[in-house]
Amino acid sequence: MATRWGICSAGKISHDFTVALKTLPAEDHQVVAVAARKLEDAQEFARKHSISRAYGSYEELARDPEVDVVYVGVIHPYHLNACRLFTNAKKNVLCEKPLAMNTKEVKEILDCAKKNDVFLMEAVWTRFFPVSVEIRKLLAHGEIGEVKMVRTDFGVPLLHVPRSVQKDLGGGALLDLGIYCLQFISMVYNGEKPESVQASGVCLETGVDETVVVMLRFSRNRMAVFTCSAGVQLPNDAIIAGTKGTIQVLSSMWSPTSLVVNGKETQYPVPEPYLPLNFPNGTGMRYEAEEVRQCLLKAGAQ
Ligand code: ISD
Numbered sequence: 001m002a003t004r005w006g007i008c009s010a011g012k013i014s015h016d017f018t019v020a021l022k023t024l025p026a027e028d029h030q031v032v033a034v035a036a037r038k039l040e041d042a043q044e045f046a047r048k049h050s051i052s053r054a055y056g057s058y059e060e061l062a063r064d065p066e067v068d069v070v071y072v073g074v075i076h077p078y079h080l081n082a083c084r085l086f087t088n089a090k091k092n093v094l095c096e097k098p099l100a101m102n103t104k105e106v107k108e109i110l111d112c113a114k115k116n117d118v119f120l121m122e123a124v125w126t127r128f129f130p131v132s133v134e135i136r137k138l139l140a141h142g143e144i145g146e147v148k149m150v151r152t153d154f155g156v157p158l159l160h161v162p163r164s165v166q167k168d169l170g171g172g173a174l175l176d177l178g179i180y181c182l183q184f185i186s187m188v189y190n191g192e193k194p195e196s197v198q199a200s201g202v203c204l205e206t207g208v209d210e211t212v213v214v215m216l217r218f219s220r221n222r223m224a225v226f227t228c229s230a231g232v233q234l235p236n237d238a239i240i241a242g243t244k245g246t247i248q249v250l251s252s253m254w255s256p257t258s259l260v261v262n263g264k265e266t267q268y269p270v271p272e273p274y275l276p277l278n279f280p281n282g283t284g285m286r287y288e289a290e291e292v293r294q295c296l297l298k299a300g301a302q
Pocket of ligand 1: 156158176177254279280
């Protein structure tokens with residue numbers, strides 16, 4: 001039986017996610033409904049992606065009995081309300097990153113999902129790319145010895161984008177871009193908590209961070225450093241340095257298709273989209289979507 005998706009919001013990221021879903025077999029994934037705050041936006045989105053039902057409110061999507069899982073693509077200050085709504089309606093949820101604005105909100109979302117016994121996942125799509133799967137395999141096999149240093153960055157000039165600079169829209173480099181660097185470092189160090197974190201940054205007049213440099217120290221003298229910036233373009237790659245070699249993820253490290261292991265490069269291309277995308281390698285969201293399906297099947301939740 002196919003996993004039946006409902007899409008919450010008709011914005012850019014929802015567009016890319018829907019295009020990515022359609023690169024997967026139709027017998028496994030179907031998009032059955034879309035909701036936006038304005039009905040016309042939902043209808044336009046539905047027309048573009050051949051989706052049968054369009055709603056002018058998220059509540060209607062939450063009530064749709066044919067939706068197994070909702071993709072939440074609204075901007076981050078709205079994640080809490082959306083996750084509350086859908087999990088309380090007993091829907092499984094894949095919510096865009098960052099899951100929420102702060103720890104308190106994250107806890108509330110997790111509690112809601114637990115209370116309603118539904119599946120919830122933060123859409124850190126990077127984790128499910130074949131490149132990331134390969135990195136975890138290489139590290140587990142000790143291919144580059146003991147990792148001593150991880151360095152990565154993510155910087156894109158986004159000062160013209162309201163959601164990147166306005167506080168009430170969840171602006172700031174760390175929440176939007178730094179999260180990709182942090183999740184990468186956390187993946188390499190297998191989820192270990194750092195012993196110390198030192199950070200320095202500069203803020204915009206709006207009160208959100210423009211550029212942040214972060215140093216992390218882990219047990220056994222292992223280190224990591226990352227920079228994120230909404231002000232300037234950075235290389236956007238990542239390096240894992242071990243005692244016996246290096247692994248490099250070429251740009252774009254958050255949606256990676258190219259891996260260099262001890263100087264040897266391998267490509268892992270993503271499928272071509274049927275419509276132009278907003279984010280590099282956007283069809284790579286198919287891997288997180290398939291992960292959701294596998295988790296639901298394993299839990300007997302569909
Ligand atoms: O892939 C992404 C993503 O999740 C973002 O938030 O790229 C963006 C950044 O805003 C850069 O465009």
